[in-house]
Amino acid sequence: EAGVAQSPRYKIIEKRQSVAFWCNPISGHATLYWYQQILGQGPKLLIQFQNNGVVDDSQLPKDRFSAERLKGVDSTLKIQPAKLEDSAVYLCASSLTRSDTQYFGPGTRLTVL
Amino acid sequence: SQQGEEDPQALSIQEGENATMNCSYKTSINNLQWYRQNSGRGLVHLILIRSNEREKHSGRLRVTLDTSKKSSSLLITASRAADTASYFCATDEGSGNTGKLIFGQGTTLQVKP
Numbered sequence: 001e002a003g004v005a006q007s008p009r010y011k012i013i014e015k016r017q018s019v020a021f022w023c024n025p026i027s028g029h030a031t032l033y034w035y036q037q038i039l040g041q042g043p044k045l046l047i048q049f050q051n052n053g054v055v056d057d058s059q060l061p062k063d064r065f066s067a068e069r070l071k072g073v074d075s076t077l078k079i080q081p082a083k084l085e086d087s088a089v090y091l092c093a094s095s096l097t098r099s100d101t102q103y104f105g106p107g108t109r110l111t112v113l
Numbered sequence: 114s115q116q117g118e119e120d121p122q123a124l125s126i127q128e129g130e131n132a133t134m135n136c137s138y139k140t141s142i143n144n145l146q147w148y149r150q151n152s153g154r155g156l157v158h159l160i161l162i163r164s165n166e167r168e169k170h171s172g173r174l175r176v177t178l179d180t181s182k183k184s185s186s187l188l189i190t191a192s193r194a195a196d197t198a199s200y201f202c203a204t205d206e207g208s209g210n211t212g213k214l215i216f217g218q219g220t221t222l223q224v225k226p
Contacts, residue, residue, distance in 0.1 A: 004155075031212055033212070040218075041218055041219075042201050042203070042216030042217050042218050042219050043156070043201075043214075043216050044216070045213055045214065045215070048212060048213060055211075055212075056211075056213055091155060091156065093156075095212060097212075098211060098212035099212065100212075101146075101158050101161065102158065102212070102214065103158070104148075104155035104156040104157070105155050106154060106155045107155055
């Protein structure tokens with residue numbers, strides 16, 4: 001069974017530029033999550049989707065971050081414009097349902113200069 | 114916000130020794146999960162313990178949960194060099210299993226061959 005796929009694996013941008021990350025969850029998984037992991041810390045949930053609807057985005061900085069899962073399968077997370085403090089690893093995870101184990105992708109390491 | 118506090122922040126042991134990591138949390142939970150993260154890789158789910166369980170085993174892993182003290186411990190027995198990684202506890206809080214995980218800061222474990 002294929003795992004959670006993410007791309008790109010690495011991205012370096014200048015501050016005030018925009019960037020997008022892509023995630024393809026495990027087939028059949030209804031719930032998809034985006035986490036931000038700053039160096040030396042644990043992951044922090046940014047947004048949770050159930051199929052193509054947002055369940056929780058309370059910790060998403062909505063002035064600059066946006067995410068969508070239009071067809072209820074793959075998802076895109078965008079940052080526009082990026083700030084220095086957005087440098088982190090962005091992890092995507094998926095689970096069969098909200099109460100099931102979450103499986104994580106390898107992450108995208110973002111560096112904002 | 115981060116719920117879990119892990120202790121110690123870093124641990125270094127010899128191969129064959131046991132490693133114990135502790136996690137404390139603040140609010141009532143549905144379940145507590147432990148994850149492992151190897152350098153440069155995504156998170157791997159290790160074990161889940163529900164709020165009505167006190168102890169759980171999986172191979173060389175033993176997890177305990179004390180809801181009265183709001184704490185959990187992860188014991189890795191007969192450690193191997195391959196166990197070198199960061200270990201995170203994550204709690205699923207609130208009413209019902211929401212899937213909204215709150216991670217601790219993690220314990221970095223180094224197992225010397």
